[in-house]
Amino acid sequence: MVTDQAAGATDVELTLAARGGSSSRWTPWLFRIGSVGLVLLIWELYGRAQDTTLFFVPFTSVVTALWELVQTTEFWDAFRQTFIPFIWGWLLSLVVGIFLGLLIGRFPAFDALTKPYVTFLNALPISTLVPIAVILFGIGYPSRILIVFLFGVIEVTLNTAAGVRYVNRDLVEMGESFNGTQWRLFRKVILPASVPGIMAGVRIGTGRAVVGMVVVEILLVAVGMGRLILRYRGRFQSAELYAVVLALILFGILLQVLARRIELRASRWKSEMEQVA
């Protein structure tokens, strides 16, 4: 009897604990959804209160326009024209950025050698390079790829270099004590230990590359999504204009979520270690 009661009490406690755990896990999501919902509601109401749909349109109209837009081949052609140079520039920025970052983080001499250029690119709004890229490479894929690349590469480089530079000294010393080659030390200790830094660079660099993609579309003579934006703006088709922008935002968010996922996955050992510590 006594044991039954005890068991019962434990069950209740377990249930309560589980409920407490799940509610605290979902709380931030409730706030996020609530926050976004509130803004969308204000948008909707404000849009409906307008006399004309020329400048500001309700959120639901934008969603409808987007829904119609994604059913046209024109939208997907535009998307592809924007997307292909983005992918190339983005991947290039990751590959080059990680490579440079590893060298900079590992070799102080290489750091000193590249510092002026890294500092220069980091201080410069990359948008100012767009006209130069156009003069040099025209308005085709090469300039587009270059701009996306330049937007992304610095963050990837700097974060990777920081990741390498701040690898735990004790780990390196432990690796050295086992008397391997410098290359093995790099591959088996320094590189895996730098993964969290590298992945942070990938995430931030991805966000920057998306910005680069949009800048290219707005500042260059537009062929992809930018052309749609210019056209709808010219025709005062505000719902469609907003819909294109919304599509770009959604694309950016999607990539961010993806990059964040990869980052968390690759850095899992780090967060688990910190939880223990």
Next chain:
Amino acid sequence: MIEIREIGRQFNTRDGGTFEALKDVSFSVKDKEFFSIIGPSGCGKTTLLKMVAGLVRPTSGQIVIDGSPVSGPGNDRAMVFQHFVLLPWADILTNVGFGLEMRGLSRRESREAARPFLDRVGLTGFAEHYPHELSGGMQQRVGLARALAVSPDILLMDEPFGALDAQTRQLMQEDLMRIWDVEQKTVIFVTHSMDEAAYLSDRVLVMDTHPGKVREVLDVPLPRPRDEAVRTTPVFNELTSHMWHELRGMIGDPTAPAPE
């Protein structure tokens, strides 16, 4: 034989002066000997051990192992670290095989070769666990297995049980004794526990501080194999109280620099 010959180590301080961490340290460790170094914090005992490991260079003097001077890490030595220093992203078996991997074996080969050492330290079922899933004592068993796996002649242990609680510490000491009885390796064991030094060692070097130097080398005339009972023998108590007498004058000095 390991010969420590007139080792000195100086650091440049921020105000432009020099700080002498070690001065004229000379002693030698025999083959298969369990040799402990004990001393107050900041006496340079860890630095000395890292010099034998080839990780730190002395400013003066020389360390000679079996006739050849130490110029860096070597395959004849392996180190066990105070804070374990396991690879957090790798599972236990990979961690134990890490030293072998550093010496050129493939991941698969080194994992295979690591297995018996995992058994030897009593972690048979934990091959696929990750370091953060293990207690401190278990993590240090991994650290010990990793060092043993490269089959070193010399085991260098830097306060290996210093970060563990008292009970775990005692268990680890007993296990280390058992393993050492079988392995027959030269061990240099840095500690700040007099009890630990007396229980484990053949000889104990007591170090002085400011600067770090040899105060005396004590023989431990306790028969082997040893068990818990030796801790209550008069010889053991005499030894530890002698060490305490030697050390108490050195600690509690408010002008002492921060521990290493």
